[in-house]
Amino acid sequence: MAIKSLIINPGSTSTKIGVFEDENLLFEETLRHSTEEISKYDTIFEQKDFRKKIITDLLAEKNCDLKSFNVIVGRGGLLKPIPSGTYAVTDDLLEDLKVGVQGQHASNLGGILAREIGDEIGVPSYIVDPVVVDELMPIARYSGLEEIPRGSIFHALNQKAVAKRYAKEAGKPYESLRLVVVHMGGGVSVGAHEDGKVVDVFSAFDGDGAFSPERAGGVPCAALVKMCFSGKYTEKEISAKLIGKGGLNSYLGTNDMREVTKRANEGDAKAAEVKQAFLLQVAKDIGAMACVLNGKVDQIVITGGIAYGEDVVAKLKERCGWIAPVTVYPGEDELLALAQGALRVMNGEEQVKQY
Ligand SMILES: Nc1ncnc2c1ncn2[C@@H]1O[C@H](COP(=O)(O)OP(=O)(O)OP(=O)(O)O)[C@@H](O)[C@H]1O
Numbered sequence: 001m002a003i004k005s006l007i008i009n010p011g012s013t014s015t016k017i018g019v020f021e022d023e024n025l026l027f028e029e030t031l032r033h034s035t036e037e038i039s040k041y042d043t044i045f046e047q048k049d050f051r052k053k054i055i056t057d058l059l060a061e062k063n064c065d066l067k068s069f070n071v072i073v074g075r076g077g078l079l080k081p082i083p084s085g086t087y088a089v090t091d092d093l094l095e096d097l098k099v100g101v102q103g104q105h106a107s108n109l110g111g112i113l114a115r116e117i118g119d120e121i122g123v124p125s126y127i128v129d130p131v132v133v134d135e136l137m138p139i140a141r142y143s144g145l146e147e148i149p150r151g152s153i154f155h156a157l158n159q160k161a162v163a164k165r166y167a168k169e170a171g172k173p174y175e176s177l178r179l180v181v182v183h184m185g186g187g188v189s190v191g192a193h194e195d196g197k198v199v200d201v202f203s204a205f206d207g208d209g210a211f212s213p214e215r216a217g218g219v220p221c222a223a224l225v226k227m228c229f230s231g232k233y234t235e236k237e238i239s240a241k242l243i244g245k246g247g248l249n250s251y252l253g254t255n256d257m258r259e260v261t262k263r264a265n266e267g268d269a270k271a272a273e274v275k276q277a278f279l280l281q282v283a284k285d286i287g288a289m290a291c292v293l294n295g296k297v298d299q300i301v302i303t304g305g306i307a308y309g310e311d312v313v314a315k316l317k318e319r320c321g322w323i324a325p326v327t328v329y330p331g332e333d334e335l336l337a338l339a340q341g342a343l344r345v346m347n348g349e350e351q352v353k354q355y
């Protein structure tokens, strides 16, 4: 009998929902949230009921009975660093998502909602390849300050999914390829994939690399220290400036790259310049990750919502096309990747991991 799964993927600017029977998508929906809508809530956890209502309303609209699901799967959040895999949403894992042991992130809600809905209807709940998947090589952990090692918080689920999709299409094992994967969504991350592992990664969330629609990315640290001690801001306000109100939001007051493009096309010089600055930063990250791979890059793979922008892709090809050929998978494969992760354990092909 087919396994019916409900997939919940809360992003920083959207909630994506998918309903699958085995690997077949019955329907999916992306509900976008404006900065005003999201900023009403003080914490990510406070968004739980708002996002749950969106999900249950959608299922009702599609005449899809909640009780018909065999499994609920969520995108996993800021847990402790863990290996890649499918994890049961146990009490410990749930508690760490609620607390946000490594911080606040929309994907913390994926596992929380999966468990809440799973418990309501008496079926298992899982997360797959959460944002804390950590495969960094030891020398990538150095930051320059012993007390502050670099970490691995990035779009692990989609980076792995598109890298494997590219490998399949190229007819080669993922583990044999050297790829630079560029995810451009509400957040941005650029990873170096080698031997099937993400050995180094820039992530705007972690305060390094390019800015993104909502994240500041790397900023000059001396000026940041001054700002922190200026007495003008609380710690919470500074964090919100860097993650949430940073990037496009800081310069242009919108997290929507389509809006930035519209303004630029209508002659707004600032919008045009900010967009080019964003693309310059992403291109520099791609170049850096090419060096991590000793310049031997099989393919650059570009993905995320912003990759729908043809002009965005054209500019990145212009700046980085000399490094390696470029493949573009706009949007993301996260819903299918989540469904597949759950199916592998439900079908006994893979052992479910315990946090
Ligand atoms: N056609 C398009 N052209 C350019 N940008 C686009 C297009 N469609 C969507 N975007 C932009 O993509 C961004 C959102 O991407 P995405 O949906 O991947 O983010 P998310 O899932 O909310 O966050 P994250 O990917 O960090 O988890 C927004 O800035 C949106 O404006």
Ligand SMILES: CCCC(=O)O
Binding pocket: 012, 105, 131, 153, 154, 155, 156, 186, 187, 188, 189, 203, 204, 205, 215
């Ligand atoms: C997925 C973690 C990175 C981000 O959201 O910016």
